[in-house]
Amino acid sequence: MGHPQGNHTPAGGGGRAAEDFEIHICHHVGEFGDSVKIRERVKAAKQRFHANDNIAEFIQPGELESLLQEVEDKMKHVLESLVIDTDNDHNTNETAKRLAKMYIKEVFNGRYVTSPDITEFPNAERLNELMIVGPITVRSACSHHFCPIIGKIWIGVLPNENTNVIGLTRPDGLALVMEATHFCMAWRGVKDLDSRMINSVMRGAFLKDPILRREFLALIPQKN
Incomplete structure (x- = not known):
């Protein structure tokens, strides 16, 4: 029988091919850095890592700084693909670094650091009346x-x-109302600067007691 057609590894060349493959794999993994390690830890724990999930428990000391550098490197490629001359444009020369810092240390920082401790206050007066705090500025x-x-x-x-x-310990009721501008509608898309999105969440007594719910909503300052 004749030999099958196609490319073949020469006799004695299997070791070199395997070595080249390993080098390629190591280089490929190295391109992704610590994000691969963090992702694999989350998957191994069968936890979710969506955009609004906290993954701080899976990040080891020093990896956040490494992640900063990794994101910066990736952002440089994004700017290159946008055909922006970051080498000669002084405005964008440090943009990749600024973007990495903005996402890791500011905008998405809540994903990468542990939540702050909650301070407890003893209910010395045995209060069970409605308390409201706001407006509190939120950014996301x-x-x-x-x-x-x-x-x-x-x-x-x-x-x-x-x-x-x-x-x-759980209160008897918890209510939240949020009014916000979504810049995905104001800055792009429909480009409507005046629209606001209002969401409400009611739990416990606020969900079951319509009188309490109305009291809460009535005490929130209304715009003219």
Whole structure:
């Protein structure tokens, strides 16, 4: 029988081919840096890592700085693909670095650092009446286009008279109203600068008691 047609590794060349393959794989993994390690840890723990998920527990000391450099390198390629001359344009010369810092240290920082501790206050007066705080300025980013979301929230709490006012123990009711501008609609897309999105979340007594819910909504300052 004749030999099958096609490319073949010469006799004795298998070791070199395997070595080249290993070098290629190592180089490929090296291109992704610590993000691959972090991702594999999250997957091994069977946890989710969507845009708004906190993954701080899977990041080891020093890896966040490494991630900064990795994102900067990737952003340089993005700018190159946008055909922007970052070498000679002084405005964009450091843009990749600034973008990496903005996403890792600022806009998405809540993904990479542990949540702050919650301070508990004893309910010495055994309060069980509605408390409202707001407006509180909030800033976030839309996960569709990474455009800013800027607005305000109002929080209502109905404490349990037998537990701490704020803490790990649950209040009898929790309510939240958020009004924000989504720049994915204001800056791009429909480009409507005046529209606002309003969301409300009601839990516990606020969900079950319409009178309490109306009281909370009535006490939130309304725009003219």
